[in-house]
Amino acid sequence: MRFDDEPVPGYSLPILPGHVSPGRLERVLRAGKFAITAELDPPDSADPAEVLKRAAIFDGYVDAINATDGSGANCHMSSVGVCSLLTRVGYATIMQISCRDRNRIAIQGEILGAAAMGACNILCLTGDGVQAGDHPQAKPVFDLDSMSLLEIARGMRDDCRFQSGRKIDMPPRVFLGAAENPFVPPYDWRPHRLAKKVAAGAQFIQTQYCFDIDRLKQFMAKVGDLGLLEGPKRVHILVGVGPLASAKSALWIRQNVPGVHIPDAVIERLQGASKQKEEGKRLCLDLLQEIREIKGVSGAHIMAYRQEESVAEIIQASGVLEGRVPWYPGRDNPAQLNPESPDALGHSEQALSD
Amino acid sequence: MYKVRHWVVRHSRVFESLYRCFEPLLVKLHPLWKRLGYARVEAPMRAVEKGVKGLLFDCQMCGQCVLSSTGMACPMNCPKTLRNGPCGGVRSDGHCEVKPEMKCVWVEAWAGSQNMRHGERIHVVQQPVDYRLRGSSSWLSVVREQAQRNNGDEQ
Numbered sequence: 001m002r003f004d005d006e007p008v009p010g011y012s013l014p015i016l017p018g019h020v021s022p023g024r025l026e027r028v029l030r031a032g033k034f035a036i037t038a039e040l041d042p043p044d045s046a047d048p049a050e051v052l053k054r055a056a057i058f059d060g061y062v063d064a065i066n067a068t069d070g071s072g073a074n075c076h077m078s079s080v081g082v083c084s085l086l087t088r089v090g091y092a093t094i095m096q097i098s099c100r101d102r103n104r105i106a107i108q109g110e111i112l113g114a115a116a117m118g119a120c121n122i123l124c125l126t127g128d129g130v131q132a133g134d135h136p137q138a139k140p141v142f143d144l145d146s147m148s149l150l151e152i153a154r155g156m157r158d159d160c161r162f163q164s165g166r167k168i169d170m171p172p173r174v175f176l177g178a179a180e181n182p183f184v185p186p187y188d189w190r191p192h193r194l195a196k197k198v199a200a201g202a203q204f205i206q207t208q209y210c211f212d213i214d215r216l217k218q219f220m221a222k223v224g225d226l227g228l229l230e231g232p233k234r235v236h237i238l239v240g241v242g243p244l245a246s247a248k249s250a251l252w253i254r255q256n257v258p259g260v261h262i263p264d265a266v267i268e269r270l271q272g273a274s275k276q277k278e279e280g281k282r283l284c285l286d287l288l289q290e291i292r293e294i295k296g297v298s299g300a301h302i303m304a305y306r307q308e309e310s311v312a313e314i315i316q317a318s319g320v321l322e323g324r325v326p327w328y329p330g331r332d333n334p335a336q337l338n339p340e341s342p343d344a345l346g347h348s349e350q351a352l353s354d
Numbered sequence: 355m356y357k358v359r360h361w362v363v364r365h366s367r368v369f370e371s372l373y374r375c376f377e378p379l380l381v382k383l384h385p386l387w388k389r390l391g392y393a394r395v396e397a398p399m400r401a402v403e404k405g406v407k408g409l410l411f412d413c414q415m416c417g418q419c420v421l422s423s424t425g426m427a428c429p430m431n432c433p434k435t436l437r438n439g440p441c442g443g444v445r446s447d448g449h450c451e452v453k454p455e456m457k458c459v460w461v462e463a464w465a466g467s468q469n470m471r472h473g474e475r476i477h478v479v480q481q482p483v484d485y486r487l488r489g490s491s492s493w494l495s496v497v498r499e500q501a502q503r504n505n506g507d508e509q
C-alpha cells in the first residue's frame with residue numbers, strides 16, 4: 001500500500017482526519033489492512049549503527065518496530081534512544097514504556113521527548129518484575145500502572161495537561177497502545193481488563209505470545225461481545241507470535257519467562273520434528289495464518305528474539321501482507337536507504353536485480 | 355496475615371456490607387471529630403485502622419483505600435503495587451510472577467468481586483496513588499470529604 005505522502009525521513013506526516021497521530025501504523029490499521037509489527041532486540045552498546053542494522057532486517061515486511069524498554073527487566077539501550085535513531089531515517093516506531101523503572105515525572109518527560117523525536121506510537125506497559133532480569137537487586141518503582149499511565153498519556157495528548165494539571169504547549173501526537181495477555185489467569189477477567197484499558201485510552205493492543213489458538217478465539221469472541229471490535233470503542237488487536245528455536249528452549253521459556261503459556265502439544269510437536277528449528281518457524285507460520293482468519297484481529301506482532309533474520313521469511317511464506325510492501329527507508333527513493341542496510345552496504349544481490 | 359486475608363476475600367460480601375454500615379456511622383460522628391480536631395484524632399484513628407485492617411487485609415496503609423473496588427483484596431500487597439488489575443505475568447496456577455509462593459492478589463480480587471453486590475466497581479479505572487497520603491488514615495479522610503460534601507449540600 002502506498003500513501004501519496006510517504007515520509008521524508010525526519011519529518012512527520014500530516015495527521016489525517018479522525019486520526020490522532022502522524023504515524024503510519026495508525027494509517028495502516030485504520031485502513032483495515034493486516035498490520036505487522038516486530039520487536040527489535042536493543043543492543044547492549046552505544047553504537048547507533050547497530051540499531052540501524054537490526055532494524056534493516058525487517059525492511060519491507062513490518063509496519064512499525066517496537067523499541068523495548070528493558071524487557072525482561074534486563075538492561076539495554078533505552079527505548080527512547082532506539083526510537084530517536086530509527087525515526088531519523090523514517091522508520092515507524094512503537095516506543096514501549098514500562099512503569100518498573102521510572103516515576104510519573106520521568107515518564108511524562110519521556111513521552112514529550114519521544115514525540116518530539118518523531119515517535120508516533122507508545123505502548124504503555126506495567127513491566128516485568130526486577131526479579132526476572134539481570135539486576136534483581138534494583139529498586140522496583142511502579143509509581144504508575146499501565147492503566148494510569150494510559151490515562152495520563154491520553155490526558156497529555158487530548159487535554160494538553162500533565163497529571164499535575166499544568167499546561168502543555170504542544171501535545172504529544174501519539175497513538176496509544178497497551179499489552180494484554182489472554183493466556184494467563186484470571187481468564188474470564190482478561191476481556192474486561194482489555195475493556196478497562198480501552199476506557200483508559202488504549203487504541204491498539206499487542207498481546208503476549210500466542211501458542212493457544214482456542215484460547216485466543218474465546219478471548220476474541222468475548223472482546224467482540226463487549227463491543228470493542230467495532231464502533232467508537234474500536235481497538236486494534238495485534239496478536240503476538242514468534243518462532244521457537246527448539247523444544248528445549250520452549251521448555252526454558254515456559255519455566256523462566258513470566259507470562260508465556262506454551263501448551264504441551266506445541267512442545268511435543270517440536271520434539272517430534274527432525275529439524276526443530278525449521279519446525280519452530282513452520283509452527284509460527286501456521287499460527288500466523290490461523291490468526292489472520294480470526295474475526296476482529298487487526299494484525300500480528302512478531303517477537304523473534306535472536307531469530308530476527310527469520311521474520312521476513314516467515315511473513316513472506318505466510319502471505320499475510322497480501323502483496324503489500326510496508327514502507328522502509330529507500331523503498332521509494334533508493335537514495336534514502338538506511339545507511340546500515342545490506343542494500344546500502346552493497347551486500348545484497350537483490351539490490352542489483354531491482 | 356496471609357490466611358486471614360484469604361478468608362476475608364472468600365467472605366467479601368459480608369465485609370462489603372459491614373463497610374457500608376460502618377462508613378455512615380463514622381460520617382455521623384463528624385461533629386465529634388470536628389470538636390476533638392481532625393488533626394488530633396488522626397494518630398489514634400490511624401493506629402486503630404492499621405491494627406484492624408492490618409489483621410484483616412494485610413493493609414499497607416496507602417491512605418486511599420480502594421478495598422471495596424478490589425474484591426476486598428488489598429492491591430498494595432501486589433509486588434508491583436498495581437491498582438487496576440493483574441499484570442501479564444500471572445502463573446498458570448494463579449500464583450504471582452514475583453512471589454511464586456503467594457496467590458496473585460488480582461486473582462483473589464477478581465474472585466472476591468464476583469461475590470460482592472457492587473463487584474462491577476473493579477472495572478473502574480483507579481487513579482495512581484498519592485504518595486503524600488501514605489501512612490495516613492483513609493477512614494478519616496473519607497469521613498472528612500463526605501462530611502464536607504454533605505455540609506456543602508445543606509448550604
Ligand code: SF4
Binds near residue numbers: 440453459461
Ligand atoms: S502476578 Fe498478580 S500479584 Fe504478582 S505482580 Fe502480577 S498482578 Fe501483582
